Amino acid sequence: MAMIRPLSEALTGTTVEVPAGQPILEVKDLALRFGGTTAVGGVSFDVKPGELFSIIGPNGAGKTSIFNCISGVYRPQEGSIDFLGDSLLGVRPDAVAGRGIARMFQNIELFDNLTVLDNLMLGRHQHLDYGSFAGMLYVGKAKRIELENRRIVEDVIDFLEIEMFRKFPVGMLPYGVKKRVELGRALCMEPKLLLLDEPVAGMNVEETEDMARFILDIRQELGLAMIMVEHDMGLVMDLADRIMVLDFGKRISIGDPESVQNDPAVIKAYLGEGDEGEADGEDLGARTEALATEEVSS
Ligand SMILES: Nc1ncnc2c1ncn2[C@@H]1O[C@H](COP(=O)(O)OP(=O)(O)O)[C@@H](O)[C@H]1O
Ligand SMILES: [Mg+2]
Numbered sequence: 001m002a003m004i005r006p007l008s009e010a011l012t013g014t015t016v017e018v019p020a021g022q023p024i025l026e027v028k029d030l031a032l033r034f035g036g037t038t039a040v041g042g043v044s045f046d047v048k049p050g051e052l053f054s055i056i057g058p059n060g061a062g063k064t065s066i067f068n069c070i071s072g073v074y075r076p077q078e079g080s081i082d083f084l085g086d087s088l089l090g091v092r093p094d095a096v097a098g099r100g101i102a103r104m105f106q107n108i109e110l111f112d113n114l115t116v117l118d119n120l121m122l123g124r125h126q127h128l129d130y131g132s133f134a135g136m137l138y139v140g141k142a143k144r145i146e147l148e149n150r151r152i153v154e155d156v157i158d159f160l161e162i163e164m165f166r167k168f169p170v171g172m173l174p175y176g177v178k179k180r181v182e183l184g185r186a187l188c189m190e191p192k193l194l195l196l197d198e199p200v201a202g203m204n205v206e207e208t209e210d211m212a213r214f215i216l217d218i219r220q221e222l223g224l225a226m227i228m229v230e231h232d233m234g235l236v237m238d239l240a241d242r243i244m245v246l247d248f249g250k251r252i253s254i255g256d257p258e259s260v261q262n263d264p265a266v267i268k269a270y271l272g273e274g275d276e277g278e279a280d281g282e283d284l285g286a287r288t289e290a291l292a293t294e295e296v297s298s
Contacts (some may be wrong), residue, residue: 005045007221010155013190014222015086016049024049024225025070025193032065034235039065040076041249047193050223052215054236058269064106065249067195070227072096073102083193100192104182104199106229112171116162116181117153119170123188124149155186160214176207178201183214194218196228200235208232215239224267237261245269 024032032040040062047053055063068074070081072093080176081088088096096105102123110119157163160180165173170181179199186283187193199215213233218224230236236243236257243260245253251261260266 003159005155007155007159007218009189010116011190011222013226014192016100016192016225018049018084023047024084025227026080026082027066027070028080030066030069030076030081032062032069032074032076038249040069042078043244043246043249043251044079045244047225047227047250047252048241050219050225051241052219052226052228052239052241054230054243055246056230056233056243057252060248061246062249063246064197066246067103067197067227068233070096070195071101081114084275097189097191100190101195102186102189102191102193103195104179104186104197106197106201108178108182110170110178110182110185111167115167115169116157116173116184117166118190119181120153120156120184121149121230123185124153152190155216156187159187159217160184176203176210178216179203179207179211183211187218191224194224194226196226196230198230200230200232207292208235212239 025047027046028044030040030043032037037142043062043066045053055066057063065074069076070088072088072091072095075090083101086099088099088101091099111122114122122214157166160183162177162180162184165177165181173181183196183199196215200211203211210279215226215228215244216239219226222257228236228240240257242255243253244251245260245263245266247269252265253260253270255263
């Protein structure tokens with residue numbers, strides 16, 4: 001078996017070089033409507049290299065819609081999305097992934113019948129660059145690429161501590177492990193920007209702590225920029241460099257955790273008008289958890 005490498009040696013493609021002070025992602029005046037529904041109503045923000053940027057807001061605020069616009073699932077009616085200086089508008093989802101944006105979905109999207117190993121190998125798909133005749137003419141080269149991809153997958157499996165599940169069909173795994181496999185598949189894509197849509201939703205305390213640790217380790221080892229949508233306010237306040245708060249498709253606040261937490265507009269949106277209660281982090285957390293529960297039960 002290959003020696004275990006640090007993640008930064010296995011995944012060398014995650015580093016970005018942009019001029020000092022420049023963002024890697026720049027979203028301007030983004031608007032997305034479905035018939036009469038405004039999912040996103042003119043939202044602007046940017047993400048700096050290595051930044052953990054969090055998007056929060058009540059259910060239906062437009063968080064997943066922003067991810068869908070970035071990943072090319074939906075085409076916004078207005079605004080611009082630039083990644084590493086190039087527009088992502090009209091770029092198809094697989095091509096967006098090819099440019100270096102990987103995504104962990106709100107609802108797990110893995111192949112249940114395939115093993116953990118095979119699901120992660122699929123994450124390497126666009127790195128399996130054999131060339132059209134390589135299989136026939138350069139068997140040696142194709143074999144080397146295949147082996148290197150396998151090694152990267154094994155490194156990610158080690159990193160996420162899922163060795164014991166390698167050969168298990170994903171469908172058999174507990175929820176928390178499935179989410180970890182999804183994170184693994186996104187990592188195997190060697191992204192430059194990682195989109196995490198509610199990475200700890202539905203997890204128990206222990207699973208949540210594990211996931212938080214992996215997110216922190218990914219940051220520390222790879223310096224990978226991430227956008228995290230999450231209802232768990234404790235996690236957001238602990239991990240995020242900056243937070244954007246959405247309400248009804250509009251940006252109502254943006255800034256570091258402390259300033260966002262103390263922003264009257266945020267307190268008003270979360271606690272509702274006429275409620276003069278103290279809005280510390282716990283109140284915010286409890287309120288968003290209540291909102292999350294409403295969605296699950298409706
Ligand atoms: N495919 C769609 N068709 C119609 N309406 C949609 C679609 N996707 C999202 N919406 C609407 O857009 C709004 C924002 O949804 P979404 O981005 O999923 O919110 P969040 O992720 O913040 O909970 C909601 O009102 C939702 O019903
Ligand atoms: Mg959502």
